[in-house]
Amino acid sequence: MTGFEHLKSALPANSWTDDQDLIAPWLKEWRDKYFGQTPLMVMPGSTEETAKVVKICREHELKIMPQGGNTGLVGGNTPQGEILLSTRRINKIRNTNPVTNAMIVEAGATLLSVQEAAKKADRKFPLSLASEGSCTIGGNLSTNAGGVHVLKYGTAKDLVFGVEAVLPNGEIYNGLTDLRKDNTGYDLSRLFLGAEGTLGIITAASLKLFPRPGHVQRAIAGVKSADDAVKLLDYCRTGNALSMFEVIPRIGLELVTRHIPDQRDPFEQVHEWYAIIDWETDDSALGQSVAEQCLMSAAKARVVDDAVIAQTEIQAANLLALREHMSAAQKHNGASIKQDITVPIDKIPEFLRQADKAVMKIVANCRPVAFGHFGDGNIHYNIAQPEDADRKEFLTYWNDISCVVFDIVDSLGGSISAEHGIGIMKKGELAQRTEPAKMMMLRTIKQSLDPDNIMNPRVMI
Ligand SMILES: Cc1cc2nc3c(=O)[nH]c(=O)nc-3n(C[C@H](O)[C@H](O)[C@H](O)COP(=O)(O)OP(=O)(O)OC[C@H]3O[C@@H](n4cnc5c(N)ncnc54)[C@H](O)[C@@H]3O)c2cc1C
Structure with a gap:
C-alpha cells in the first residue's frame, strides 16, 4: 500500500480529499504571491486523528504542511507537494x-x-x-x-x-x-x-x-510627520489605558477612500499622517475625558493638527475600518513590494527617512506606503509601483528593495520580521542575517524533534 492509500483507508471519508477542485482555494494565498500543489488534503476531526495522520506520513516518508485559515503572508501555508493538513475541523x-x-x-x-x-x-x-x-x-x-x-x-x-x-x-x-x-x-x-x-x-x-473593559474610546488625529506621530504616542499614554496606536499615511487614506466603498476622510483638511487611537476605560464619560486630555495637550505642543473623538460605536468602527482596509485598498494600486519590519519605536522616523531615500534610488518614483502598528514599532513598509510602471518588471526589484530595507532595519537594531514570520519569503535572509549561535540552536531543535524533516520542511530553516 502506498502512503496515500494508507492515509485514505485509515481516515473517515470526510477527513480527506484528493479532489483538486475542492483543494484549489487552499493552494493560493491572500496576496496572490504563492501558488501551490498537493496530491492530498487531510482534514482530521480530532487530535487523535491528527496523530494518526502524522504516524502514517512518518512511516511512508511523506512531508506535511499544516494549514489553518490560510491567511499567512510569507508563503509558509502554500504546499509544494507536501500533504496539506487542514486543522479547520478541529475547532471546538x-x-x-x-x-x-x-x-x-x-x-x-x-x-x-x-x-x-x-x-x-x-x-x-x-x-x-x-x-x-x-x-x-x-x-x-x-x-x-x-x-x-x-x-x-x-x-x-x-x-x-x-x-x-x-x-x-x-x-x-x-x-x-x-x-x-x-x-x-x-x-x-x-x-x-x-x-x-x-x-x-x-x-x-x-x-x-x-x-473586559467597560468602554473603548477611539479617536483619530491628523499630524504633520512620522516624527509627530511618534511624539503623539507619548501624549496618549496614560496609566494602563492606551490599547491601540495605529498609523496610516495620507497616501494610504486616499487609497482606502478611493477604492473601498463607504469609506470617507473624517477631516476637512488634508493631513500627512493619521493616528487611530484606542483607550480602554471604565465608562464612556471617562473615555471622552481621557481622549480629550491627551489630544489637547498634544495640540498645545503643536504635535497634533486636528482630531476627531468617536461619539458612537459606529463612528469608532468607521475610523478603524480606514486602517483595516489598507491591505485590500493596496490591491487596487498596482504591484506592491511588502515588508513587515520592526524597529525601536523612537527610530521609526529615522527608518522611514533612510528607507524612502534608499528605495527611490532603486526605483525612481516608486511610492512608499508605510503604515501599521507604530505603537509597538511595527511598520508594514509597502512600496507601490510607480503609476505608469510595468507590474511584472517592478516586482523583479523585490529582492533588491528587501535587501536595502533590511540593511537599514539591522543598522537600527530592528527585526526583519515583526509579526508575519519567516515562511519561504524570508528564509534566505534569516540564514544570512542571524548570528551563528542562534541559527545553530534553531537547527538543533528542529533536527532533534523532526529528524526526518517531515514537518513543513521548506519553511523557516
Ligand atoms: C487582511 C490581513 C490582515 C492581517 N493582519 C495581521 C496582523 O495585524 N498581524 C499579524 O500578525 N498577522 C496579520 N495577518 C497575517 C495572518 O492573518 C496571520 O499570520 C495569522 O496568524 C495566520 O493564521 P492562519 O490560521 O491563517 O494560518 P495559516 O496561514 O494557515 O498558516 C500560517 C503558518 O502557520 C502554520 N500553521 C497553521 N496552523 C498550524 C497549526 N495548528 N499547527 C502548526 N502550524 C500551523 C502554517 O504551516 C504556516 O506556516 C493578516 C493577514 C491578512 C490577510
Whole structure:
C-alpha cells in the first residue's frame, strides 16, 4: 500500500480529499504571491486523528504542511507537494474558566470565534487582526501573530499558558495548563509558538483571558510627520489605558477612500499622517475625558493638527475600518513590494527617512506606503509601483528593495520580521542575517524533534 492509500483507508471519508477542485482555494494565498500543489488534503476531526495522520506520513516518508485559515503572508501555508493538513475541523471551544481566566480552544477555531467565546464569559481575548474572521488560533500561535493590541497585551506568545501538539513522530504533547507558575524545566509549549508548523501541529491551546473593559474610546488625529506621530504616542499614554496606536499615511487614506466603498476622510483638511487611537476605560464619560486630555495637550505642543473623538460605536468602527482596509485598498494600486519590519519605536522616523531615500534610488518614483502598528514599532513598509510602471518588471526589484530595507532595519537594531514570520519569503535572509549561535540552536531543535524533516520542511530553516 502506498502512503496515500494508507492515509485514505485509515481516515473517515470526510477527513480527506484528493479532489483538486475542492483543494484549489487552499493552494493560493491572500496576496496572490504563492501558488501551490498537493496530491492530498487531510482534514482530521480530532487530535487523535491528527496523530494518526502524522504516524502514517512518518512511516511512508511523506512531508506535511499544516494549514489553518490560510491567511499567512510569507508563503509558509502554500504546499509544494507536501500533504496539506487542514486543522479547520478541529475547532471546538473545549472549556472556559473565568476563575483562572483561562480558555482551552482547539487549533482550527477562528480567532473571531475565540474572541466571541471569551465575550460570552464576560472576558476579553485581546488578540485582534484584520483577518480574524478567517485566521485560526493554531495559525496565530504558529506565526506568533501581533495585531493592533500588542502595545497593551503583547503578541500571541504572551497570551497563552500552553499548547497541545502532535509531534513529528505522532506522539501527543499535552501542555494544556492554566498554571501561572510552573518551574519544571524548559517551557516546551513555547517551542511551538512562532515555529510555523516546523516542529509539530498545534491541536489545542490554553489561552489567557482578561477583564473586559467597560468602554473603548477611539479617536483619530491628523499630524504633520512620522516624527509627530511618534511624539503623539507619548501624549496618549496614560496609566494602563492606551490599547491601540495605529498609523496610516495620507497616501494610504486616499487609497482606502478611493477604492473601498463607504469609506470617507473624517477631516476637512488634508493631513500627512493619521493616528487611530484606542483607550480602554471604565465608562464612556471617562473615555471622552481621557481622549480629550491627551489630544489637547498634544495640540498645545503643536504635535497634533486636528482630531476627531468617536461619539458612537459606529463612528469608532468607521475610523478603524480606514486602517483595516489598507491591505485590500493596496490591491487596487498596482504591484506592491511588502515588508513587515520592526524597529525601536523612537527610530521609526529615522527608518522611514533612510528607507524612502534608499528605495527611490532603486526605483525612481516608486511610492512608499508605510503604515501599521507604530505603537509597538511595527511598520508594514509597502512600496507601490510607480503609476505608469510595468507590474511584472517592478516586482523583479523585490529582492533588491528587501535587501536595502533590511540593511537599514539591522543598522537600527530592528527585526526583519515583526509579526508575519519567516515562511519561504524570508528564509534566505534569516540564514544570512542571524548570528551563528542562534541559527545553530534553531537547527538543533528542529533536527532533534523532526529528524526526518517531515514537518513543513521548506519553511523557516
Ligand atoms: C487582511 C490581513 C490582515 C492581517 N493582519 C495581521 C496582523 O495585524 N498581524 C499579524 O500578525 N498577522 C496579520 N495577518 C497575517 C495572518 O492573518 C496571520 O499570520 C495569522 O496568524 C495566520 O493564521 P492562519 O490560521 O491563517 O494560518 P495559516 O496561514 O494557515 O498558516 C500560517 C503558518 O502557520 C502554520 N500553521 C497553521 N496552523 C498550524 C497549526 N495548528 N499547527 C502548526 N502550524 C500551523 C502554517 O504551516 C504556516 O506556516 C493578516 C493577514 C491578512 C490577510
